[in-house]
Amino acid sequence: QVEEERRAAHLPAVTLDARRVEVCANVGSPDEAEMAAQAGADGIGLLRSEFLFLERSAAPGEDDQAHEYQASMRALGGKPVIVRTLDIGADKQLPYLPLPAVANPALGVRGVRLWQRLPQLLETQLRALLRVEPLGSLRIMLPMVSEVSELVAVRRHLDSVAQELGLTVRPQLGVMVEVPSAALCAASLAEEADFLSIGTNDLTQYTLAMDREDPDLAARADVLHPAVLKLVQATVEGAAGRCPVGVCGAAAGDPLASLVLVALGVDELSVEPARVPAVKAAVRRLDAGRLAAELPALLGLTDAAAVRARLTSWQTAQQ
Numbered sequence: 001q002v003e004e005e006r007r008a009a010h011l012p013a014v015t016l017d018a019r020r021v022e023v024c025a026n027v028g029s030p031d032e033a034e035m036a037a038q039a040g041a042d043g044i045g046l047l048r049s050e051f052l053f054l055e056r057s058a059a060p061g062e063d064d065q066a067h068e069y070q071a072s073m074r075a076l077g078g079k080p081v082i083v084r085t086l087d088i089g090a091d092k093q094l095p096y097l098p099l100p101a102v103a104n105p106a107l108g109v110r111g112v113r114l115w116q117r118l119p120q121l122l123e124t125q126l127r128a129l130l131r132v133e134p135l136g137s138l139r140i141m142l143p144m145v146s147e148v149s150e151l152v153a154v155r156r157h158l159d160s161v162a163q164e165l166g167l168t169v170r171p172q173l174g175v176m177v178e179v180p181s182a183a184l185c186a187a188s189l190a191e192e193a194d195f196l197s198i199g200t201n202d203l204t205q206y207t208l209a210m211d212r213e214d215p216d217l218a219a220r221a222d223v224l225h226p227a228v229l230k231l232v233q234a235t236v237e238g239a240a241g242r243c244p245v246g247v248c249g250a251a252a253g254d255p256l257a258s259l260v261l262v263a264l265g266v267d268e269l270s271v272e273p274a275r276v277p278a279v280k281a282a283v284r285r286l287d288a289g290r291l292a293a294e295l296p297a298l299l300g301l302t303d304a305a306a307v308r309a310r311l312t313s314w315q316t317a318q319q
């Protein structure tokens, strides 16, 4: 059965009620991109570019970066590759880019906000990204966006660099939805973005005000909390078909949560490369419309444990 799953992973994943769901992979290096391609991923849904900046004494230059991005693009052979711009701050730090100590780093200058402080870093990364081929398969994604002005500013910058380089093709530019304000204002983001991708790890942390690293809260910091699910729903409804909505947090690979995400209307799930075959198989067994009919009841429950329990009995009843 596992062998069958592995072979079928190279085919599109379609639900029982004919909804196509892209199943992509989260990667942190060209080697992992290779694994994703071998596992049957429909693309890279999240390339965490931090890997390039770690374990070195200075930030990588434009040539080094372009070379690494190109290697991941090559591994995927023309399938879409979403590269997230540097997401540093809070849980992710670099010794050569010391950020001033602040009381609440998770709420401080991190992700896309970093570009006001270190604009040269963005400039170099954008220039490196604009050198990859084919540009039509590249998607650039901004982390920790909390309002549309941040996207507009980067779009303007990207356009001016592309124009200076004489490029006629532009890569798609999208944003992560990992802050409640982004989910609630998804309509304005979708007007300007080519795609949205929900980062459920941070979205859960910021919605529940529970540190994602705190072991004492790990059991309760669950994406299936009705409040988090309502924000996923708000994102899909806000996008209203104007641009695709994916999920690249760990929830996309969670056997129960992934089903709910599809029922809520997300178009793409991005998971660890090794999970691609199992997630595609689960999508094929799902009647998304039937689970969607359960959503009002699920969203009306009081906590994540109740949602998990109800989903488990729903799933058993389906078999």
Ligand code: PEP
Binding pocket: 046, 048, 087, 178, 198, 199, 200, 201, 202, 203, 248, 249, 250
């Ligand atoms: C997320 O927050 O869900 C996400 C995918 O980004 P990271 O885990 O790198 O913060």
Ligand code: MG
Binding pocket: 143, 178, 199, 201, 202
């Ligand atoms: Mg995140």
